[in-house]
Amino acid sequence: MTLLDNILFIGKGITLTMELMFGGMLMGLILGTVLAIGKYKGWLVILINQTISIIRGTPMILQLSFFYFAIPNALNIKLSILSAGIITLGLNSSAYIAEILRAGIESLPKGQFEAAQTLQIPTWLMWKDIILPQVIRNVFPALTNEMITLLKDTALISTLGGMDLMRRAQSVAAEQFTYFAPICIAASYYYVLILLIEYVVQKIEQRGEYAQTS
Amino acid sequence: MLKLVNVGKKFAKTAILKNINFNVTKGGIVGLAGASGSGKSTLLRCIQKLERIDEGTIEYTGTSSFMFQDFQLFPHMTVFENLVYAPKKIFKNTNVEKEAFHLLEQLGLKNKAHTLPSKISGGQKQRVALARCLMMKPNILLCDEPTSGLDVATIEDVVQLLRTVHAMEVTMVIASHDLDFLTRIATRIIVLKNGIKAADIDVSELSDPINNLKVHYQESL
Numbered sequence: 001m002t003l004l005d006n007i008l009f010i011g012k013g014i015t016l017t018m019e020l021m022f023g024g025m026l027m028g029l030i031l032g033t034v035l036a037i038g039k040y041k042g043w044l045v046i047l048i049n050q051t052i053s054i055i056r057g058t059p060m061i062l063q064l065s066f067f068y069f070a071i072p073n074a075l076n077i078k079l080s081i082l083s084a085g086i087i088t089l090g091l092n093s094s095a096y097i098a099e100i101l102r103a104g105i106e107s108l109p110k111g112q113f114e115a116a117q118t119l120q121i122p123t124w125l126m127w128k129d130i131i132l133p134q135v136i137r138n139v140f141p142a143l144t145n146e147m148i149t150l151l152k153d154t155a156l157i158s159t160l161g162g163m164d165l166m167r168r169a170q171s172v173a174a175e176q177f178t179y180f181a182p183i184c185i186a187a188s189y190y191y192v193l194i195l196l197i198e199y200v201v202q203k204i205e206q207r208g209e210y211a212q213t214s
Numbered sequence: 215m216l217k218l219v220n221v222g223k224k225f226a227k228t229a230i231l232k233n234i235n236f237n238v239t240k241g242g243i244v245g246l247a248g249a250s251g252s253g254k255s256t257l258l259r260c261i262q263k264l265e266r267i268d269e270g271t272i273e274y275t276g277t278s279s280f281m282f283q284d285f286q287l288f289p290h291m292t293v294f295e296n297l298v299y300a301p302k303k304i305f306k307n308t309n310v311e312k313e314a315f316h317l318l319e320q321l322g323l324k325n326k327a328h329t330l331p332s333k334i335s336g337g338q339k340q341r342v343a344l345a346r347c348l349m350m351k352p353n354i355l356l357c358d359e360p361t362s363g364l365d366v367a368t369i370e371d372v373v374q375l376l377r378t379v380h381a382m383e384v385t386m387v388i389a390s391h392d393l394d395f396l397t398r399i400a401t402r403i404i405v406l407k408n409g410i411k412a413a414d415i416d417v418s419e420l421s422d423p424i425n426n427l428k429v430h431y432q433e434s435l
Contacts (some may be wrong), residue, residue, distance in 0.1 A: 111282055121303065133290050
């Protein structure tokens with residue numbers, strides 16, 4: 001196989017890597033938002049804090065094994081590598097996203113909640129249209145970091161045999177008894193993807209810029 | 215219209231308001247004066263139900279709207295969106311946008327309709343905040359320090375604006391440490407001292423409102 005063949009073969013892993021990243025990010029955002037808002041409902045706080053603590057307190061590779069081997073084994077079901085990957089990445093990032101959003105919510109003036117209350121805005125509309133749009137703008141850089149971390153974490157799927165960028169690079173290396181070129185090719189793919197994310201985020205930030213004070 | 219009976223409020227074990235009683239008739243304008251920490255803002259917040267009272271009752275007919283000292287406009291929405299967002303969701307009538315433009319025109323802000331709050335001056339924000347309250351068609355308007363941080367000319371604008379609102383038969387309770395401003399707009403001034411009603415003055419009975427009130431105020435503190 002020529003260098004070009006290797007580049008193309010490893011490049012095919014982008015599909016799985018991106019599926020895992022976008023799937024994980026989407027699940028992380030939805031679940032993270034629910035966890036962050038749930039923290040403002042008195043009786044849920046202990047449960048949510050404990051869930052976040054467990055997720056943050058265990059290695060992701062262990063969580064991956066838990067969802068790919070342990071849960072299917074206990075429930076006698078079968079999960080694909082992609083599903084187990086998305087669930088693990090989504091759940092894991094939801095704990096971090098919840099904390100990022102919580103910090104963003106707490107940084108907003110209390111008056112924003114009170115203004116919504118005095119204007120009789122229903123609670124869910126207050127979160128959807130008043131609070132979260134401001135919070136997301138404020139924590140956008142932190143969410144970008146989380147997305148980049150998530151992209152790099154997708155490489156863990158290679159330990160289950162998922163044919164992502166990392167696994168394909170390892171596969172080429174094992175077949176050709178040379179590590180340098182395949183690993184460098186995979187690294188280049190990851191780096192270009194991260195540069196792309198940074199570029200898109202920068203454009204979004206420029207469009208959504210506004211002064212914080214009202 | 216608005217009736218406060220034996221209102222008391224504590225933060226932890228400290229009493230912030232003690233045994234406050236007064237009534238305001240429809241269309242009345244009551245000024246709440248007093249030093250910093252006397253309980254003016256807390257009393258307003260209690261009337262708006264932003265704080266729970268520990269004793270007594272607060273009753274009023276209709277709805278109330280609250281104008282915050284620091285405006286609390288929604289920074290990600292334009293001036294126009296700030297005005298129409300809540301009434302559109304609540305009243306669900308199609309005239310909301312028309313009313314908002316009319317109000318902005320009245321307040322001299324029509325050309326700022328599609329501007330973000332961060333791009334307008336303090337006086338303009340004040341007017342937007344007032345317009346946002348009026349869009350909710352309140353029976354009672356509660357204003358917390360409406361002249362705080364404004365220059366003399368802008369304070370004059372606020373006086374005129376509040377007089378326009380008064381003409382709409384909206385009852386008002388205004389908390390301010392600015393006695394000159396209060397005597398120009400309020401028909402009655404209640405002075406608070408350490409959470410207690412220290413004086414209740416009918417402005418129309420004063421021969422020289424500003425100076426008489428200052429004497430009353432000094433005596434009550």
